[in-house]
Amino acid sequence: MMAHVSARAPRVAVAGLSARLLAQSAARAGLNVVALDIFGDRDTREHAGLWFDIGKPDGNGLSIDRARLYDALEHAARLPRMLGLIVTSGLEPLANELSRAPGVPRFIGNGAQALAVRDPRRFFALLDEAGIPHPEVSFAAPAAPAGPEGWLVKRPDGCGGTHVEWAGDVDRTVPRAYFQRLAQGRPMSALFVAAHREAVVIGFAEQLTVAAGRLPFVHAGSLGPAQLPADTAARVIAAIEAIVWKTDLTGLNSIDFLLDGDDFSVLEINARPSSTMALYETVWPDAWPRGLVGAHLDACLHGELPQVAQGCAAMTHPSPLFAGQRVVFAPTGFTVSREFSDACFADPACHDVPSPGARIEAGMPVCTMTFTAPAFAALRDAMEREHARLLQRIDTLSRS
Template sequence: MMPHDSSRAPRVAVAGLSARLLAQSAARAGLSVVALDIFGDRDTREHAGLWFDIGKPDGNGLSIDRARLYDALEHAARLPRMLGLIVTSGLEPLANELSRAPGVPRFIGNGAQALAVRDPRRFFALLDDAGIPHPDVRFAPPAAPDGPDGPDGPESWLVKRPDGCGGTHVEWAGDVDRTVPRAYFQRLAQGRPMSALFVAAHREAVVIGFAEQLTVAAGRLPFVHAGSLGPALLPADTAARVSAAIEAIVWKTDLTGLNSIDFLLDGDDFSVLEINARPSSTMALYETVWPDVWPRGLVGAHLDACLHGALPPVAHGCAAATPPPSLFAGQRVVFAPEAFTVSRDFSDACFADPACHDVPLPAARIDAGMPVCTMTFTAPAFAALRDAMEREHARLLQRIDTLSRS
C-alpha cells in the first residue's frame, strides 16, 4: 500500500490482475483512483493515489488472493467520496459475489447479468435462439472416428474454461484432462480474431469501435492474448450485423457499462466466441485515437451508463461522435524470453519511454514467458502500425537483453 493523495475528487476503486489501464482512464476522468492488482507497476501507482497488492503472498502464478482482495476492498469502502468498484480481467468469476458483498464499495458493472454470458450453456443457447452465428460447441469430449486430425478429432477442437481470461483458459482438446470442471469444447474455426467494445444501459448498446486481436502460442496455450490494433474498419454491412448481434445479446441479458465481444471475421462472415462482461484493454486504443471524443476517458462512459443509464449519441449502431480515424493505435504485450530480475536501469528506461506501459518495479522477478510490459504505438495506416509493432517489440527485447542484468 502507498499513501493516498489529498485530492477532493470523487474516488473510484479499480481492480483486476492489472489495474493500470483502468487507473489511467479513471484519472483522465478526473477521479481519485484506488488501484488493486497483483503487479503494482510504476505507472499504475503514478495514476493511483492508493495501491493495494491483491496477489498471492508467495507470488506464485498470475492469480488473485481472495483474502487480500476483500481486505483491500473493505479498506477502500471506508474512504470518503468513494463512488464504487470497477473490475477488469481476472475478477470475472467473483463479479456476481462482489456485487452483493457487504462492506465493499458499490459494484459498478455487471454482477448477476454476467452469469448469462459466462455460463456457456446459457450463452450459446441464447445465441442459437437469436440466430447469431458461433463455432460448434459441445459439452462432452469430441470423438475421433476419423483420427486425431479429422473433422471430429481432438485436434480440431479447443477446450475452454469459462472463468478464464486472456487466452490462458483455452487449450487444445487433445492436451487436457477431459474431466475439467465446467469446461466446454469449441470447434476450431477459420477467421481473423476480432473484438468490439460497446457500452450498454437499459437493454440498449452503442458500439465504440472494432479491433483486431493479437495472440501468441505459449507452451500448451495456443491463443494467449498479446495485444490489439484498432480501430479496425469493417465493411458497413458486416459492422451493422455485428452491432445487431450485440444489441440482441444486450436486450436478452441487460448487460451494463463497458463490455466487449470476441468474434472471428472470415471475409464478410463472423462468428461469436465470447463476451467479456467488463471493460476491455481495447479501450486504450479508442482513447488514443479519439481523445477529443472521450475527454473523460471511457471510464467516464462506463460510469454514465452504470450509474445514470446514459449512453453516448449513436449513429448507425456506433458512437455518433467518432469521426473516421486519421490515426490507428496498437498495443503489444512483451513476454520475457527468459527469466530475469528487473534492474533499476531497465525499469527507469521503460518508465521514461512514452511507448512503454505496465512498467515493472526494480528488483521484480519476471519468469520466462511472463509479461514484462505493454508497448503502445500509433501510425496513419494499419500496415505502418504492424511495422511499428514489430520495431517496438524488437527494441524492447534488446533493452531486456542489455539492461536487465545491469
C-alpha cells in the same frame, strides 16, 4: 504524466490482474483512484493515490488472493467519497459475488447480468435462439473417429487466452469446461457500452495472439480502430444489441468474434471493460475527454449512453490515426534492474512498467507497448521494430 486530480474529487476503486489501464482512464475522468492488482507497476501507482497488492503472498503464478482482495476492498469502502468498484480482467468469476458482498464498495458493472454470458450453456443457447452465428460447441468430449482433433477446450472463468487449450492436450474432465471447434477467421473484438437494454459500439479491433507452451491463443495485444465492411459491421452491431436486450448487460463490455471475409462468428463476451479501450482513448481523445471510464460510469450509474450515429462511435468520430498495443513477454527469466525500469518508465511507448527488483519469469508479461500510425501496415512495422528494441533493452539492462 498523471493528470491533476482534485483532492476533493470522488474516488473509484479499480481492480483486476492489472489495474493500470483503468487507473489511467479514471484519473483522466478526474477521479481519485484506488488500484488493486498483482503487479503494482510504476505507472499504475502514478495514476493511483493508493495501491493494494492482491496477489498470492508467495508470488506463485498470476493469480489473485481472495483474502487480500477482500481486505483491500473493505479498506477502500471506508474511504470518503467512494463511488464504487470497477473490475477488469481476472475478476470475472467473482463479479456476481462482489456485487452482493457487504462491506465493499458498490459494484459498478455487471454482477448477476454476467452470469448469462459467462455460463457457456446459457450463452450459446442465447446465441442460437437469436440466430447469431458461432463456432460449433460441445459440452462432451468430441467423439471418435475424429476425436479431439481440431477442437479447443475452454474454461469460462479464464481470461487473456490462458483459459484456451487444444482439446487433445488436457484432462477431459475439467469442471465446467466446454469444447469448441476451431474455426476460420481473423480474431476481432468490439468494445461497447450498454444501459437499459440498449448498446452503443465504441469501435472494432483486431486481436493479436501468440502460442505459449500448451496455450495456443494467449492475448498479445490489439490494433484499432479496424474498419469492417458496412454490412458486416451492421450485423455485428445487431448481434450485440440482441445480446444486450436479452441479458441487460451494463457499462463497458466487449465481444470476441472471428471475421472470415464478410462473415463473422461469436466466440465470447467479456462482461467488463477490456484492454482495447486504450486504443479508442488514444485515437479519439476529444470524443472521450473523461476517458471511457467516464462513459462506463454514465451508463452504470445514470443509464446514459454516448450519442452516436448508427449505433457505433467509430461512425461518428472517424480518425486518420490507428493505435496498437502489444504485450512483451520475457524470453528468459530476469530481475528488473533500476536501469531497465527507468528506461521503460521514460519511454512514452511503454506501459505497465515493472518496478526495480521485480522478478519476471520466462513467458511472463514484461510490459505493454503502444503505438500510433496513419495506416495498419505502418502500425505493424512500428510494433515489430519497437518490440525488437524492447527485447534488446531486456538483454542489456536487466540481470538474469
